[in-house]
Amino acid sequence: MELVLFRHNRSDGPVTFAEYCAAGGFDALKRTLRELSPLDVQQLVIDSGMRGRGGAGFPTGKKWSFVPRDLPGPRYLICNSDEMEPGTYKDRVLLEHNPWHLVEGITLAAYVLGVSHAFIFIRRGYETPAGNLRAALAEAEQAGLLGDNILGSGFSLKVDLHVSAGRYICGEETALMNALEGKRANPRAKPPFPAVRGLWGGPTVVNNVETLSNVPAIVRNGPEWFRGLAAIPEAAGTKLFCFSGHVRTTVCAELPLGMTVGEMIDGPAGGMRPGSRFKACIPGGASTPFLTAGHLDVPMDFDTVAKAGSRLGTGGVVVFDHRTCMVAATLNLVSFYARESCGWCTPCREGLPFVRHVLARIERGEGEPEDIDILREHVKFLSLSFCPLAPGAMGPVEGLLRLFEEEIRDHIVKKSCPFGSGRPGA
Ligand SMILES: Cc1cc2nc3c(=O)[nH]c(=O)nc-3n(C[C@H](O)[C@H](O)[C@H](O)COP(=O)(O)O)c2cc1C
Structure with missing residues (x-):
C-alpha cells in the first residue's frame, strides 16, 4: 500500500525541509513554474479524480475551473483548517507530522487560480500545527519558494495564517470568509458562490488541508498514478481516516479509498475493544448517518457510502459497541x-x-x-x-x-x- 501524505512521517517531530526536499518535495512546484501553465495543472487535478477532503467531496479541479479568469481585481485562496467536527482530527495529525505538502500544495493551487494572497484558517487550540506551519512558511520564503517572484518565475504569493475565534460555524466556507473579514461569522447566501464573489468581494476558492496537500503528488506523479492508489476503480487516491470510540486504537491512518469499513476497523483501528461487539459507526464525522453491521463490507468511498445511506464526509469514523444506547x-x-x-x-x-x-x-x-x-x-x-x-x-x-x-x-x-x-x- 503506497502512502502519499504520511509517507515520510516520523515519531519524533515534523518532517524537516531538507527531508521533504530529499524525497522529491517542491519538484512539482519547480517543474510547474518552469514548464506548465495554470490550466495544465488544473487539468492534471481534474484528470486525477481528486475530490475535496473537507466533507462534501466536490471535485477539486472542477471547483477551481469555476473561478472566472477575466474579472478585474484580486482573487483569493483559503485553506480550511478549522476542523471542529467531532470525530475528525486528520488535518491536525497531518500538520503535526508534515506541513510541507500543504505549503507546496497551496502554492500550486494559487498558481492555477492566479492568486497572489492566500490564507490558512486554522482552529484555535491547534498550536503545534500552527507552529509547524509558521516555521515552514518562513523557511519556504527564505528558500525562494514563497513570497516575491518565486524561483525567478514572476509568480508571487503571500500566505497568511489566521487563527479562528473558535466556533464550529467558522468552518463553513462563507462564514469563514466573514470571520476573515473581521465580521460576525454567519454563513452568507449562495448564490453568489464564492468562486465568483467571495472574500472582500473577490473570486475565492476554499479548500481543505488534505485536499491541497495531495496536489503536489498529483502533479509530480500524474493523474493515472493517483487514481491507481485507490482500492476500487471508481475511487481515486488515498484518504486520511481517523478512528475513535469502542475500537482498540484511536488512530489517524492513511488508507486507500475503497477499503471496506470492516477491513478498516479490523486493520488500523485494531478491532473492537475486548468484550465489545460492533453495533454501528458514523463513517465520516458527526454529521453523517450511522452504518450498521450490515454495512461492514461497504467500500469507503464517496459514492458507495452515499448509496449505503450515509456520507464519507471527513473520514472521521466513530465506532459504537453492542452496549451503546x-x-x-x-x-x-x-x-x-x-x-x-x-x-x-x-x-x-x-x-x-x-x-x-x-x-x-x-x-x-x-x-x-x-x-x-x-x-x-x-x-x-x-x-x-x-x-x-x-x-x-x-x-x-x-x-x-x-x-x-x-x-x-x-x-x-x-x-x-x-x-x-x-x-x-x-
Ligand atoms: C458547519 C460547517 C463546518 C465546516 N467545517 C469545515 C472544516 O473545519 N474544514 C473543512 O475543510 N471544511 C469544513 N466545512 C466544509 C466547507 O464549507 C467547504 O466545503 C470545504 O472547506 C471545501 O473544501 P474541499 O473542497 O477541499 O473539500 C464545513 C461546513 C459546514 C457546513
Whole structure:
C-alpha cells in the first residue's frame, strides 16, 4: 500500500525541509513554474479524480475551473483548517507530522487560480500545527519558494495564517470568509458562490488541508498514478481516516479509498475493544448517518457510502459497541450542533435545541409514541435552514429513525433507557 501524505512521517517531530526536499518535495512546484501553465495543472487535478477532503467531496479541479479568469481585481485562496467536527482530527495529525505538502500544495493551487494572497484558517487550540506551519512558511520564503517572484518565475504569493475565534460555524466556507473579514461569522447566501464573489468581494476558492496537500503528488506523479492508489476503480487516491470510540486504537491512518469499513476497523483501528461487539459507526464525522453491521463490507468511498445511506464526509469514523444506547449517542451528537448553531436562521436556532429536548426525554424514558413522528418532521423541516449545519445535525437523527426505530420504541414502552443511559465512549 503506497502512502502519499504520511509517507515520510516520523515519531519524533515534523518532517524537516531538507527531508521533504530529499524525497522529491517542491519538484512539482519547480517543474510547474518552469514548464506548465495554470490550466495544465488544473487539468492534471481534474484528470486525477481528486475530490475535496473537507466533507462534501466536490471535485477539486472542477471547483477551481469555476473561478472566472477575466474579472478585474484580486482573487483569493483559503485553506480550511478549522476542523471542529467531532470525530475528525486528520488535518491536525497531518500538520503535526508534515506541513510541507500543504505549503507546496497551496502554492500550486494559487498558481492555477492566479492568486497572489492566500490564507490558512486554522482552529484555535491547534498550536503545534500552527507552529509547524509558521516555521515552514518562513523557511519556504527564505528558500525562494514563497513570497516575491518565486524561483525567478514572476509568480508571487503571500500566505497568511489566521487563527479562528473558535466556533464550529467558522468552518463553513462563507462564514469563514466573514470571520476573515473581521465580521460576525454567519454563513452568507449562495448564490453568489464564492468562486465568483467571495472574500472582500473577490473570486475565492476554499479548500481543505488534505485536499491541497495531495496536489503536489498529483502533479509530480500524474493523474493515472493517483487514481491507481485507490482500492476500487471508481475511487481515486488515498484518504486520511481517523478512528475513535469502542475500537482498540484511536488512530489517524492513511488508507486507500475503497477499503471496506470492516477491513478498516479490523486493520488500523485494531478491532473492537475486548468484550465489545460492533453495533454501528458514523463513517465520516458527526454529521453523517450511522452504518450498521450490515454495512461492514461497504467500500469507503464517496459514492458507495452515499448509496449505503450515509456520507464519507471527513473520514472521521466513530465506532459504537453492542452496549451503546443509540438514542444517547444521537443526543450527544445533536447537543454539539445545538450548542454550535450560530443563531442566524430560525430553523437551526430554535429547531436544534428542540430536537435535543425530544431526544433527551426519550432517553430518560419520558418519551411519547408521537415523538418519533416529531423527530421525523424535524429531519425534513431542518433541511430548510440557511446553511448545511442543521441538515448535517439531522444526519445521525435520520439514521437513528431509519436503522434504530425499534430501539427508540423500546425506550418509550419501557419508560427507561434499556442500556442504562450509556453514553458513547464510556
Ligand atoms: C458547519 C460547517 C463546518 C465546516 N467545517 C469545515 C472544516 O473545519 N474544514 C473543512 O475543510 N471544511 C469544513 N466545512 C466544509 C466547507 O464549507 C467547504 O466545503 C470545504 O472547506 C471545501 O473544501 P474541499 O473542497 O477541499 O473539500 C464545513 C461546513 C459546514 C457546513
